[in-house]
Amino acid sequence: MPEDDLSAVLTNVAADARPVTRTKIANSPETRAFLDIGLLLLCDDLLDHRGPDLMDDHDAGTxxxxxxxxxxxxxxxxxxxxxxxxxxxxxxxxxxxxxxxxxRYTEDLIAYLLRPALVEHTIHDVAEAAKGLPEDLPFADLVRQMVERVMAVTLDDPLWGLRTVVWVALPNHPRVQMFLKAQYEEWIAYWTVLYERLAGRFGLQLRPEYTWHDVAEVFHALAEGARLRARATGSATALSSGDNVLVGAIHMLLPGLFVNPEATTRKP
Known part of the structure; x- marks a missing residue:
């Protein structure tokens, strides 16, 4: 592919030079090489980082x-x-x-940020919200209120954003991998039970090829994507129907997951 014009992207390179000279320097092979090497170092330090040598006094850590x-x-x-x-x-x-x-401090900091208690607190918050939903709440309202709560407990929490930065920046760090695996399994276990219980209000029946664990996996993946998108754009994406993208996706998936999706239109 042709090389792009970096002069419009690199606002600080040769900032004091004349415009023509600055454009030439910005697009020079040397400038591009410095930037490519910088990206390689970031990959070494973050994406390929697997933890420090805790016995090395000169190892600055992550x-x-x-x-x-x-x-x-x-x-x-x-x-x-x-x-x-x-x-x-x-x-x-x-x-x-x-x-x-x-x-050693930074390793403890990672563990503190990703500790199970924070996940358990969030799950408890969602669980309390689910318990408070009226038994006669229509399906559409139930989905909307649950989605709003699930999105709020993460998007309104700065530590959730920080955890996202850490697991994206350090995907090969053993402790990050360990904590994320435990966190993921805890969420899936909770969602599996909750979805089965809420669906029972309306008599929804799963198609034989699926399990409630499958439903939890699918909806959890959708929620993760919706949260990341909302974090980047500042708000949850809305569909042409006016629904939050996660609410809309759930409604779209109902016919594929359940043999009687029409049950959602009946009163619980």
């Missing part, structure tokens, strides 16, 4: 956290303490008492 110096941690802690009734008064000495090497 490159994703290169900016997390002790000084910055203490500075931010002091900023947060100014708004707290009971300041925590964190010090560098306290940090060093807990983590000798930065790599």
């Amino acid at each position: 490159r994703l956290f290169a900016g997390l110096s002790q000084a910055r941690l203490i500075e931010r802690a002091e900023h947060e303490d100014a708004r707290r009734e009971h300041p925590r008064m964190l010090t560098v000495g306290m940090f060093r008492d807990r983590w000798r090497y930065k790599s």
